[in-house]
Structures are given as structure tokens and as C-alpha cells.
Amino acid sequence: MPELAGIHHVKIPVTELPRAVEWYGRVFGFKPVIEFPDADGTVRGVAGEMPGLGTTLVGFRENAEAARGCQGFDPVGFALQDREDVVAWAAHLDALEIPHSPVIEASIGWLLVFNDPDGLELHLYTWAAHGVDHSSRPGYGRLISSPGAPPGL
Structure with missing residues (x-):
């Protein structure tokens, strides 16, 4: 079996992207480095770095239903x-x-x-x-x- 090279990213569903980015920034030092605009140009997802995680990115995506389910x-x-x-x-x-x-x-x-x-x-x-x-x-x-x-x- 081929070997994995680690965890590339973890994606967390959120109800409000700005609130999540602010909160994870305050608590964990999260810094966004990539944003994901939808077809209409609205940014509903970001990925970024958190101190201590090395190259593993953490992403947040607005998805209220998934966030409630989690x-x-x-x-x-x-x-x-x-x-x-x-x-x-x-x-x-x-x-x-x-x-x-x-x-x-x-x-x-x-x-x-x-x-x-x-x-x-x-x-x-x-x-x-x-x-x-x-x-x-x-x-x-x-x-x-x-x-x-x-x-x-």
C-alpha cells in the first residue's frame, strides 16, 4: 500500500465564517491564507495556519446544516x-x-x-x-x- 504523507487539511463546518475566523484566531492563533469565493464572489470558506500544526491547514466552510449536525x-x-x-x-x-x-x-x-x-x-x-x-x-x-x-x- 502506498504511504500517506500526513494530514493535508482539516475542514470544519461553521454557521458564520467571520465569527469562526475571529474566534479561532483569538483562541488558537489561526491566520487565513486562502479564501474560497462562490460563483457569486461571496467568500464562504477559508483555509489557514495554526501555530503548532506544521504544514497541516485548517479550513472553515459556511455550511449551517453540517455545523448543526456536528x-x-x-x-x-x-x-x-x-x-x-x-x-x-x-x-x-x-x-x-x-x-x-x-x-x-x-x-x-x-x-x-x-x-x-x-x-x-x-x-x-x-x-x-x-x-x-x-x-x-x-x-x-x-x-x-x-x-x-x-x-x-
Whole structure:
């Protein structure tokens, strides 16, 4: 099988493009670099960079129906290194007055959960593991014992 070269972009549906661009800019440092005008010239989509994501672009596209359908869902988890980074992000969100979960001891690492303006659930999850086995808890991940299985979610 040919090998993938990473994640090119993540596209998030939104109800109001200017609001999303402003919010993701304030929270994550999002900077638009490409816009997508419709046939009538109205820009209903943008893609851009967020610090820490390397060459992976994040895109936003006005699509109210899709945005409503994604409310409460977490299609992407942004990576943090360790628990201290989660605590720093909690303080950052507090300063912006954005409600969030407490620091959660998740399946493998630590997790912080909050919502964007359209109710999309955003996860900040650590690469560092906490070493506690939660595999017997409902809703928590457990390792799959097969060759090539990922190290857990």
C-alpha cells in the first residue's frame, strides 16, 4: 500500500465564517491564507495556519446544516505534549472567558474539552501518558492486540 504523507487539511463546518475566523484566531492563533469565493464572489470558506500544526491547514466552510449536525461531536483532537500544557491551555481559555472541562485523566493522557461558537466539541489531548489503566471504564479506550495497532486513543 502506498504511504500517506500526513494530514493535508482539516475542514470544519461553521454557521458564520467571520465569527469562526475571529474566534479561532483569538483562541488558537489561526491566520487565513486562502479564501474560497462562490460563483457569486461571496467568500464562504477559508483555509489557514495554526501555530503548532506544521504544514497541516485548517479550513472553515459556511455550511449551517453540517455545523448543526456536528454539535457535540469531536472530529479532531489537537495534540499537546503533557499535563502542564493542558493546565496552561485551561488558563488561556479562562483568560478568554471560554468555558471548558476540568483537566481530565482520559484513556491514555490528559484532556481538556471545550466548544467552539457552533457547539463543535474541541479536544486538547496530550501525547504524554498518565499510566493509569482506564480500559474497564465505559467510553474509555483500550488497546487492540493486533500487529500494527495504534498505541491507543
